[in-house]
Amino acid sequence: MTNLQDSLLELIRRTSAEIPDDVHRAILNALEQEKKGTIAESAMKIIDQNIALAKNKSQPICQDTGSILFYVDCPANFDQLTFADTAREAVKLATKKGYLRQNSVDSLTGRNDGTNVGPGSPTLHFHQHRSPEITVRLMLKGGGCENVGAQYSLPDERLKANRDLDGCRKAILDAVVQAQGKGCGPGVLGICIGGDRATGYEFSKQQLLRPLDDRNPDPKLQELEDDIVQTANKLGIGPMGFGGKTTLLGAKIGVLNRLPASYFVSISYMCWAFRRQGVVLDSNGNIQRWLY
């Protein structure tokens, strides 16, 4: 994998500077929907200009270049340790080049060594599969949207939410109202029903790897995804919480088994500056194609 570091550096650069096509289409659609002359429309126009400017200048779309989350699908016997070392080097280099902000802080001392490499940064998820293909997906998730994520334990008396899909719907819509514009809406929700507290949040983030225009294989969940977006967009929260028509660009729901005693609904909010990209690599680590 002689070219792996260069490829990962390019993956980081492009993820930080270029919004994926599926998200861009949804943003352009949202811009069209907003009433002319409103502050919501102004915000969407600035967002649209920002997307173009970041791409042209090859600079971060948002200064919070976020948690660095790699999702690697690889064959059995793939050398994960070497990949992890190379990914850390690529992150350091990307930080030097300004593709990433110096964004990783020692939680106890408050010290920021400026490399973005430390405990938990970057985060690497490896999944083995029975194919020779190596795919690397990268998500850069900013703190503003991460902070408005929420986890509900059903039943929830305040929300009158029981342990069923209607209860999940109440929890998810509550999270939308609680988030208001604080997560840099219009946003996208990744949702997990079930799991434990850790796997629930983790799986909710993985839902954000799905293209916005895909279909949920489970028709009931597809229906709930559509309903969440339509209902959220009636609430008038709008871009940045300024009031307006588009509060959500999408919602993606996955399900994990749970314990009889637990029923978690975990919600990860992704801002409009939805930075995710992915590549398929050949055996030398060259980029064969882009995934989004």
Place this chain on the structure above:
Amino acid sequence: MIQLTTPVSEAAIRALKVGDEVAITGTLFTGRDAVHKYLHEGGKLPEGVNLKDGILYHCGPVVVKAENGDWKCVAAGPTTSIREEPYQAQVIRDFGLRGVIGKGGMGDRTLKACQEHGCVYLHAVGGAAQVLAACITRVRNVYMMEQFGAPEAIWEFEVKDFPAVVTIDSHGRSLHREVLAASQAELAKHL
């Protein structure tokens, strides 16, 4: 679009209302979590930082050093302001701020301080780091870099036509409070 030039007079601030779009020209100082906590605990502003009649920007920019040694800001959108709610009212009062730029809005204590001391909360578009960095014509200085690190340091920016929306004015109105109440009422119809 209403033009605001720093230093800003109290009269110019009192004339602003929720929903007004402004374009700011002049000097902005950045300050976020570490700076607010430091000032709250009685820390002194470093020499050269003057917030009187000024505008504070909740921002942790990406700034790189050019080959000639000058700083260059390559990304500078707002960060979430509500984290500064425990400190902001005091900082507005003690340092004579006329404006605070951030995103996501602030709470009742800040709203009250805006009313009492003649200040506004200005919402910039979150995530629009490039459009906003393009309004920064010069990075004049940086303070407390060693202590707080680059994102948390106090940066002194010269800006031209920096766009923002008044979402908390000095007359007791908050767009955030209004949208929250309206969206809660609307949600109740759909449950």
